[in-house]
Amino acid sequence: AQTVTQSQPEMSVQEAETVTLSCTYDTSENNYYLFWYKQPPSRQMILVIRQEAYKQQNATENRFSVNFQKAAKSFSLKISDSQLGDTAMYFCGATNNNAGNMLTFGGGTRLMVKP
């Protein structure tokens, strides 16, 4: 079984500043995939960024980047130049390359961007 843990229930950041959201996971698989999803007040889930475990290079998407530490099983999300529209719940997720292929999420971090 795999588990995903987000240890920060809530965070806040000033507009234009940088914030990092933490995520740790536990899996016995060698080949797996990690995700960050954003859920704004509309409750629509939106993919922010995706990382393949076999790739050493950290994924980047515009203002969003990850710090993937495979040995530590850590997958943090950095949001640079925070914008008011980044206010949302953020969920870290994992899925693995076996027959089960469960897509599992952490408990979420509520991020508030303050003007």
Place this chain on the structure above:
Amino acid sequence: DGGITQSPKYLFRKEGQNVTLSCEQNLNHDAMYWYRQDPGQGLRLIYYSQIVNDFQKGDIAEGYSVSREKKESFPLTVTSAQKNPTAFYLCASSIKQGTEAFFGQGTRLTVV
């Protein structure tokens, strides 16, 4: 437009009644998932399916049932055995393992 559709958006039922939530996708995705989200909480996996006519229990399957008779459809039935069914339910699909999961807009179920 291609996408994943959940209906209805809001659903009210009396306690003790079974209720079925609809999830349809026209993305030709093999994998489909059902999640439950309680206020201020994360997403907990109820059931998932990798292929037609096959599905697996997730972390909180008790009191729920699913079917996967067609690739496009993965309905979830909330049975009277579910002790606390009031919640927000999200359906998702992905083309294969490891790829992006696309989500529906959710169904808010209230049992009175």
